[in-house]
Amino acid sequence: MLIKDASILVDGGLLRDVNIAIEGSRIMGIGPEIRDESGDGEVIGGSGKLAIPGLVNAHTHLAMTLFRGYADDMELLPWLEEKIWPLEAKLTAEDIHWGTKLGCLEMIRAGITCYNDMYYIMDEAARATKDMGLRAFLSAVLFDMRPDLIEDAEPFIRRWKGDDLIVPAVGPHAVYTCSEETLYKAMDLAEEHATMLHIHLSETRSEVESFKKNCGNSPVGYLDSLGFLSDRVVAAHCTWLSPKDVSIIGTRGVNVAHCSISNHKLASGIAPLDQLARAGANICLGTDGASSNNSLNLFQEMKTTAIVQKCAHSRPDLFGAREVWRMATDNAYAAFGLDLGLRVGALADLALIDLKKPWFFPLAEENIVSHLVYSIQGGVDTTIVAGKVLMRDGVIPGEEAILDRAQKQFEDLVSR
Numbered sequence: 001m002l003i004k005d006a007s008i009l010v011d012g013g014l015l016r017d018v019n020i021a022i023e024g025s026r027i028m029g030i031g032p033e034i035r036d037e038s039g040d041g042e043v044i045g046g047s048g049k050l051a052i053p054g055l056v057n058a059h060t061h062l063a064m065t066l067f068r069g070y071a072d073d074m075e076l077l078p079w080l081e082e083k084i085w086p087l088e089a090k091l092t093a094e095d096i097h098w099g100t101k102l103g104c105l106e107m108i109r110a111g112i113t114c115y116n117d118m119y120y121i122m123d124e125a126a127r128a129t130k131d132m133g134l135r136a137f138l139s140a141v142l143f144d145m146r147p148d149l150i151e152d153a154e155p156f157i158r159r160w161k162g163d164d165l166i167v168p169a170v171g172p173h174a175v176y177t178c179s180e181e182t183l184y185k186a187m188d189l190a191e192e193h194a195t196m197l198h199i200h201l202s203e204t205r206s207e208v209e210s211f212k213k214n215c216g217n218s219p220v221g222y223l224d225s226l227g228f229l230s231d232r233v234v235a236a237h238c239t240w241l242s243p244k245d246v247s248i249i250g251t252r253g254v255n256v257a258h259c260s261i262s263n264h265k266l267a268s269g270i271a272p273l274d275q276l277a278r279a280g281a282n283i284c285l286g287t288d289g290a291s292s293n294n295s296l297n298l299f300q301e302m303k304t305t306a307i308v309q310k311c312a313h314s315r316p317d318l319f320g321a322r323e324v325w326r327m328a329t330d331n332a333y334a335a336f337g338l339d340l341g342l343r344v345g346a347l348a349d350l351a352l353i354d355l356k357k358p359w360f361f362p363l364a365e366e367n368i369v370s371h372l373v374y375s376i377q378g379g380v381d382t383t384i385v386a387g388k389v390l391m392r393d394g395v396i397p398g399e400e401a402i403l404d405r406a407q408k409q410f411e412d413l414v415s416r
């Protein structure tokens with residue numbers, strides 16, 4: 001396959017009229033004179049378009065797309081206890097399947113080619129994701145109150161280990177829902193199978209305060225005392241941290257999945273991102289579930305992250321466009337060990353953005369990343385994962401049937 005005459009980002013600037021040759025799942029050549037050696041004859045016109053490496057959604061609960069708009073404008077705990085958990089208790093494999101496909105559609109439309117998820121009935125999420133062609137790190141969520149889930153964590157890893165798109169991981173929900181025994185079990189599993197660990201950490205002030213009262217330690221201090229924290233961990237939120245917590249997270253090289261919009265919509269707080277970055281944490285961006293965001297769009301996350309952090313520090317010079325762009329791309333590739341980027345040999349996970357949109361004008365060498373972070377309102381029209389075209393010129397085959405089915409699935413779920 002050849003993407004012809006596209007523009008690409010080089011050191012934050014724009015390089016025009018570049019061909020990208022893809023063979024199998026990898027990029028085999030990039031440059032003005034590159035030709036297609038794959039022999040499949042497939043050509044995608046890239047003129048007037050920008051090719052970007054795929055964005056990575058570092059924290060979500062994808063099937064929660066079915067709960068989008070179901071219970072807005074509430075505080076986290078009553079929102080979970082009164083609305084979300086009762087509905088989640090009724091979830092079937094079919095709900096997960098269609099909720100996941102609905103989420104995949106939305107992410108394909110936003111140039112996201114890989115996501116990191118923690119939820120229920122993950123075999124179904126994995127099958128749906130494979131059908132859609134996206135790449136995913138999937139953790140079956142672990143809670144003390146569901147021993148069956150803890151028991152199935154290892155079989156789940158064995159079922160999916162070695163898959164070309166699905167990477168199984170271990171997802172203890174949080175320190176306030178998992179005992180020490182469960183956390184140790186999660187660590188052992190991750191060690192034995194060399195997987196990532198995915199956990200919610202210090203999301204709300206009340207959660208952190210009550211944990212401190214009960215345990216005499218912060219959630220971060222406690223996890224560190226267990227030896228849990230390392231660069232294998234993706235910790236979602238990290239909103240309420242003491243300076244000591246920040247230093248621990250940085251020293252351990254933890255990957256922080258910052259979920260700006262979810263944190264602000266639930267009024268959970270503003271994460272100390274600047275301190276975390278300076279302490280050495282690797283900061284990535286996540287959308288969280290569509291029930292608390294309510295969209296799955298990393299362009300929105302980039303903009304929100306930048307403007308909220310600037311305002312929180314009264315420092316417009318902090319969190320520039322290039323820095324938050326890295327959070328959705330390079331930082332995430334490092335966190336998940338993804339061989340991604342627009343270069344020869346990398347996985348062919350990429351998106352094409354139509355630059356002929358009002359929000360990309362005027363366009364110059366130096367302002368393209370600024371436009372991608374601060375002004376984009378759409379334009380992703382082609383998405384490719386592992387060399388397979390998932391959306392071309394804005395068309396995703398089968399999209400309408402998935403939308404209809406997801407609608408029916410939601411109506412069925414709430415009437416159960």
Ligand SMILES: [Zn+2]
Nearest residue numbers: 200236288289
């Ligand atoms: Zn979450």
